[in-house]
Amino acid sequence: MCSYNRVNGIPSCASHEFLTNIVREQWHLDGYIVSDCGAVLRMYRDVSYASTPEDAVADALHAGMDVECGSYSASHGQEAYDQGKLNETTINSSLINQYLVRMRLGMFDGDPRNQRYGELGPSDVCTEANQELALEAARQGIVLLKNDGNSLPLKRSSNLTLAVVGPHSKSSTDLLGNYHGIPCKDITPLQGIEKLAGGSYGNVNYSPGCNETTCEGDDLIADAVSISREADAIIIFAGLNLIQEREKLDRTSLSLPGYQQKLIQAIADIANSKPVVLVIISGGPVDLSFAKDDGRIQSILWVGYPGEAGGQAIAEVIFGDYNPGGRTPVTWYPESYTLVNMTDMHMRPNDTTGYPGRTYRFHTQPVVYEFGHGMSYSTFEYRFLSSPVVLKLSPTDAPQNSTFQVTVVVKNNSSRGGYETVLLYSRPPEPGVEGAPLKQLVAFKKVHLIGNSETQVVFDLDPFKHLTVVEVDGKHVLRSGDHSLQVAEQTLRVTVSTD
Structure with a gap:
């Protein structure tokens, strides 16, 4: 479409x-x-x-x-x-x-x-394979934003008590987001936690903390604090739903609605070094600066709208049955970004007017989470296997005659297997000058590595496609000079000379 x-x-x-x-x-x-x-x-x-x-x-x-x-x-x-x-x-x-x-x-x-598709019904849609696909999609979409002290995954012990709080704890339809069909089987976050915690935790206690994501009152916070005080670990399910974000409805704030932040901070106040896991269910970014910077909230997960199997997928990540590998698909801006005129869609910043620009390609001010951010229970290391590249090109060169390859080695330094999405960026000469972006994503590949292993990821690149700069007038221009390719903290120089 x-x-x-x-x-x-x-x-x-x-x-x-x-x-x-x-x-x-x-x-x-x-x-x-x-x-x-x-x-x-x-x-x-x-x-x-x-x-x-x-x-x-x-x-x-x-x-x-x-x-x-x-x-x-x-x-x-x-x-x-x-x-x-x-x-x-x-x-x-x-x-x-x-x-x-x-x-x-x-x-x-x-x-x-x-005909073949004339009598399709629930038995055809709700097959075991399709339900497994829904679960796998939910798993792969989960992003680990924060994990101080490797507090996740939660340790299992039958002597422990778990507190599950927050307005999204019992969500089912909300997990489907906007425009959805009839789910085969709903699994709420609380149901997922209870299922996987069975035999692992002595008790799972629940309190909503507030009704609905609007969280218009704070009268239920005290009960949520009470069960959290008696727990050994706390999971908070917060975020947004179609009340705040949907087609034909723009948010006026990037903060959590109502008293949700007050609920989260009240629980952090009594946590006393217990593991506190904050799970955000939303389609768009939320300003979580308060939680990101609070050492008492050790872990944050963003799960999007994960669908009918979302409750199980979230629980699998929290208890370590699945190793998260998702990345943020957009930049997470702070609340102050709402002051930017929403109808001004210029990408580049303007120092004269104070306009900060949009997207990771041009925005230079502090953000809550960068585009492409995401952690794992595994530890990955990168290095370029390729040598610096020198390209001598003319405007008449055919793309097939100018393509080149770069190889990235990805190593899993931990004993645990996991997925890693390799994001390859390019940086032009003089990034940010004369309309050039700071960097731009040119390729990505998702790989799975077993523990203590490594693999090679090969990217085929075309300088006329992947190294060009879109100038203010919309034209693609390949600039001469030293470009660089970047993956994580590693860089590779690509020198381009054009006639």
């Missing part, structure tokens, strides 16, 4: 680069592309990208859109064709992409109810 956003000034539904070059050719989509509802209309009405409604329809279809959610194509497609802005080849291509999918589904092979 192409949406409403623009990249380098081009709406995604009008981007031949995205829809055709990347989605179809690079990602090998064998299906059809649909627009978000009203996205084609907005190309003309709201952002003035297209000069006429006919141009909007033609631009989208030429870019690679096949189906429009809306009526613009039906209303203006004929006129676009009559004006010579659309041709039969483009129209036929969109129809072929749609009908091939329908043919594969058997929709033209007689009564659809008698």
